[in-house]
Amino acid sequence: MSATATPAPAKTEERIEHKGLLEVRGLCTYFKLSQGWVHAVEDVSFTIEKGESLGLAGESGCGKTTAALSILKLLPENGRIVSGDILFDGRNLTKRTEYGMSKIRWKEISMIFQGAMNALNPVQETGKQVAEPIMLHEGLSEAKALDRARELFELVGINPKRVMDYPHQLSGGMRQRAMIAMSLACNPKLVIGDEPTTALDVMVQAQILDLIARLRRELDLSFILISHDLSVMAETCDKGVIMYAGRVVESGTTEHLFRDARHPYTRQLIRAFPNIHERREMVSSIKGDPPNLLEPPPGCRFAPRCDERIAGCDEVDPAAVEVTPGHFVSCHLFKEAT
Amino acid sequence: MAGDEQLTAPAPSADRQVPVSGGPLDRRAPTEPGSTYTGGRVSTEDLATADVTDGVLFKIRDLEVYFPIHQSFVKSLVAPEKKYVKAVDHVSFDVRQGEILALVGESGCGKTTTGRAMLRLEDATGGHIYYKELPVERFSQKTLREYRKKAQIIFQDPYNSINPKQTIFDIVAEPLEVNGLVATEREKEERVVRAINEAGLRPAEEYLYRYPHELSGGQRQRVCIAGATVLDPDVIVADEPVASLDVSIRNDILKLMVEQKEKLGVTYVFITHDLSLAWVISDRIAVMYLGRIVEIGDTEEVVSNPKHPYTKALISVIPVPDPLAKHEHVILSGETPNPVDLPSGCRFHPRCPEAIDACSEIEPTDVHIGGTHYAACIRLT
Numbered sequence: 001m002s003a004t005a006t007p008a009p010a011k012t013e014e015r016i017e018h019k020g021l022l023e024v025r026g027l028c029t030y031f032k033l034s035q036g037w038v039h040a041v042e043d044v045s046f047t048i049e050k051g052e053s054l055g056l057a058g059e060s061g062c063g064k065t066t067a068a069l070s071i072l073k074l075l076p077e078n079g080r081i082v083s084g085d086i087l088f089d090g091r092n093l094t095k096r097t098e099y100g101m102s103k104i105r106w107k108e109i110s111m112i113f114q115g116a117m118n119a120l121n122p123v124q125e126t127g128k129q130v131a132e133p134i135m136l137h138e139g140l141s142e143a144k145a146l147d148r149a150r151e152l153f154e155l156v157g158i159n160p161k162r163v164m165d166y167p168h169q170l171s172g173g174m175r176q177r178a179m180i181a182m183s184l185a186c187n188p189k190l191v192i193g194d195e196p197t198t199a200l201d202v203m204v205q206a207q208i209l210d211l212i213a214r215l216r217r218e219l220d221l222s223f224i225l226i227s228h229d230l231s232v233m234a235e236t237c238d239k240g241v242i243m244y245a246g247r248v249v250e251s252g253t254t255e256h257l258f259r260d261a262r263h264p265y266t267r268q269l270i271r272a273f274p275n276i277h278e279r280r281e282m283v284s285s286i287k288g289d290p291p292n293l294l295e296p297p298p299g300c301r302f303a304p305r306c307d308e309r310i311a312g313c314d315e316v317d318p319a320a321v322e323v324t325p326g327h328f329v330s331c332h333l334f335k336e337a338t
Numbered sequence: 339m340a341g342d343e344q345l346t347a348p349a350p351s352a353d354r355q356v357p358v359s360g361g362p363l364d365r366r367a368p369t370e371p372g373s374t375y376t377g378g379r380v381s382t383e384d385l386a387t388a389d390v391t392d393g394v395l396f397k398i399r400d401l402e403v404y405f406p407i408h409q410s411f412v413k414s415l416v417a418p419e420k421k422y423v424k425a426v427d428h429v430s431f432d433v434r435q436g437e438i439l440a441l442v443g444e445s446g447c448g449k450t451t452t453g454r455a456m457l458r459l460e461d462a463t464g465g466h467i468y469y470k471e472l473p474v475e476r477f478s479q480k481t482l483r484e485y486r487k488k489a490q491i492i493f494q495d496p497y498n499s500i501n502p503k504q505t506i507f508d509i510v511a512e513p514l515e516v517n518g519l520v521a522t523e524r525e526k527e528e529r530v531v532r533a534i535n536e537a538g539l540r541p542a543e544e545y546l547y548r549y550p551h552e553l554s555g556g557q558r559q560r561v562c563i564a565g566a567t568v569l570d571p572d573v574i575v576a577d578e579p580v581a582s583l584d585v586s587i588r589n590d591i592l593k594l595m596v597e598q599k600e601k602l603g604v605t606y607v608f609i610t611h612d613l614s615l616a617w618v619i620s621d622r623i624a625v626m627y628l629g630r631i632v633e634i635g636d637t638e639e640v641v642s643n644p645k646h647p648y649t650k651a652l653i654s655v656i657p658v659p660d661p662l663a664k665h666e667h668v669i670l671s672g673e674t675p676n677p678v679d680l681p682s683g684c685r686f687h688p689r690c691p692e693a694i695d696a697c698s699e700i701e702p703t704d705v706h707i708g709g710t711h712y713a714a715c716i717r718l719t
């Protein structure tokens with residue numbers, strides 16, 4: 001993928017050279033409140049390659065949803081991308097107009113929104129809702145779009161006869177399958193799933209994760225899985241990003257993160273999840289609370305809760321350090337491997 | 339012994355009437371094997387003098403909670419047979435004093451209904467619940483009020499179960515006042531402060547005059563726990579107490595339950611859809627499927643040596659924080675059906691990966707695996 005050789009998709013647009021299919025570089029997204037700015041996402045960077053699955057994990061409020069909404073530029077009114085670049089398949093999305101973004105959403109990047117399976121319109125047939133982006137973006141008639149919805153239902157394991165069912169006639173698992181069908185409606189390259197299994201029972205969760213894995217293989221999709229559940233990320237993703245209070249504290253392959261975790265926060269967070277195949281022990285909790293993002297602490301955002309803090313942690317923001325190839329840690333305890 | 343841990347009972351005949359507890363149709367014998375109680379209505383005195391025998395606080399025997407389905411008039415003409423949601427369908431188990439017993443299973447399997455029936459917040463349509471050998475269904479209204487001081491329940495959503503306009507002090511003091519349990523203001527304050535401290539809000543004085551909205555979700559759940567322990571209960575039914583909490587706070591609440599079991603001797607019935615959390619803190623686990631207990635036993639034994647195909651599948655799909663863990667996932671197809679028209683034979687047979695022909699015909703009874711471990715599957719016999 002060179003900067004100039006590939007023809008630009010939009011007529012005046014030049015292709016930009018960047019890593020992977022999607023590269024998020026130094027993203028900062030804030031929300032305006034009457035008291036000031038909420039620093040929800042601060043200097044977040046990560047890359048996802050074609051066909052790869054990336055987990056974005058951390059406790060609630062750490063900025064996962066905000067990061068995802070920034071990628072699609074679907075932030076709420078008071079939200080603003082204040083700096084950083086979102087580079088997708090040779091284009092800089094941060095520079096795109098709303099019209100330009102409407103060409104990207106659904107067709108190239110789609111999202112399964114957090115809780116959407118429970119927010120379907122109760123008085124409209126599920127299949128029609130799934131067909132909506134198809135009609136909107138591919139200009140198909142309702143009948144044609146519904147045919148496509150039937151195909152998509154089949155693909156995600158729902159009987160196509162059920163396209164005209166209302167949401168309440170479908171089980172929770174089937175509604176989430178319908179949301180997955182909808183995300184695939186316009187053949188995107190990248191799908192972002194925001195807590196896609198959080199409200200589901202463990203067996204249904206296993207079915208959905210299995211479905212996502214199959215679809216990724218069959219359609220050669222890239223997938224960003226957002227989850228507060230590190231175990232789900234460990235089992236389903238190639239790579240992961242651990243966020244804390246708006247920042248990335250550690251990133252790498254899931255093997256790096258779970259077998260060789262370095263950041264004090266990552267290490268504590270992993271121990272908060274039980275491993276039923278290992279010896280039984282009490283799960284640990286992290287003392288204290290995350291900081292107020294209206295006035296985040298000046299140094300490392302985890303410093304006020306960190307047992308291992310050293311001189312400088314309270315004042316200087318730690319930069320990401322590559323401890324082993326592809327494994328990054330933002331903590332003053334670590335120095336660049338030489 | 340066999341009766342003690344029996345999981346299942348003979349299937350009800352198809353035309354069986356569903357009696358209303360305490361109503362005119364209730365023709366159940368006042369006594370049952372397993373209980374020494376021989377009287378009629380249970381008085382407050384009976385309750386005050388009752389004691390735990392053999393370390394067993396509750397005996398649940400053949401418990402059945404059916405909810406009638408209200409059909410339209412026309413439909414009832416076409417199909418006059420009355421239908422029921424068989425939320426809890428012949429469930430038997432013991433709760434030992436001082437243990438954490440986990441009731442585990444996917445949503446809709448009957449955990450909440452079982453817990454509510456134990457407190458008689460739901461009337462059983464059949465079977466018995468013995469609390470210290472006394473049949474709960476025969477408690478008079480007055481006895482029931484006394485009983486509910488000893489048996490408390492806490493819920494998933496700490497925000498909906500407390501009054502947002504009351505201070506923490508008033509919320510925790512309310513059960514004491516309602517039950518007329520304290521003689522002086524001073525005594526009330528002492529007990530409230532103690533309960534709040536014991537619930538891990540320390541120092542309690544800092545929380546007394548705050549309002550629920552000033553607290554985090556975890557702190558509100560602690561307030562609910564304080565409101566339950568302030569009455570010095572024997573048992574707390576905790577219905578998904580951590581389901582809406584963040585992981586770190588969740589673990590604090592789990593630790594608190596263990597601490598209260600150990601220090602205050604509180605017995606917990608821990609209702610959870612998350613088997614891995616049950617594994618972390620419970621002494622014993624009962625796994626439910628479609629209104630039945632399919633497997634019960636010591637927690638480590640059930641998890642390391644599950645016998646019922648449902649338990650095996652459930653354990654196999656629990657995600658663990660290790661990308662290199664290579665355990666096979668047994669993913670069941672479909673979803674748990676509604677407990678209205680139950681499958682014949684073993685109710686799990688349509689989804690069971692190990693089913694044989696006989697499974698659709700023979701209703702499994704409990705099979706003793708060893709120790710306190712039982713499972714209800716015909717392939718184990």
Ligand SMILES: Nc1ncnc2c1ncn2[C@@H]1O[C@H](COP(=O)(O)OP(=O)(O)O)[C@@H](O)[C@H]1O
Pocket residue numbers: 031032033038040058059060061062063064065066067076078079293
């Ligand atoms: N519209 C908004 N206005 C103000 N603050 C917001 C808004 N949306 C989210 N936030 C705040 O931004 C932070 C990150 O939120 P979010 O991205 O939803 O986290 P996560 O998805 O990891 O739970 C939180 O502190 C949250 O309260």
Ligand SMILES: Nc1ncnc2c1ncn2[C@@H]1O[C@H](COP(=O)(O)OP(=O)(O)O)[C@@H](O)[C@H]1O
Pocket residue numbers: 405423424425426443444445446447448449450451452676677
């Ligand atoms: N009051 C009620 N009326 C009718 N059906 C009910 C009632 N309460 C529960 N049920 C049904 O009984 C079954 C068991 O429910 P519940 O005990 O809440 O399960 P769980 O707590 O395991 O999720 C479900 O099918 C549920 O829909």
Ligand code: SF4
Pocket residue numbers: 646647648684685686687688690691692693694697702714715716717
């Ligand atoms: S009795 Fe048959 S159907 Fe039921 S769990 Fe055992 S093997 Fe499966």
Ligand SMILES: [Mg+2]
Pocket residue numbers: 064065066114
């Ligand atoms: Mg979110």
Ligand SMILES: [Mg+2]
Pocket residue numbers: 446449450451577
């Ligand atoms: Mg329940």
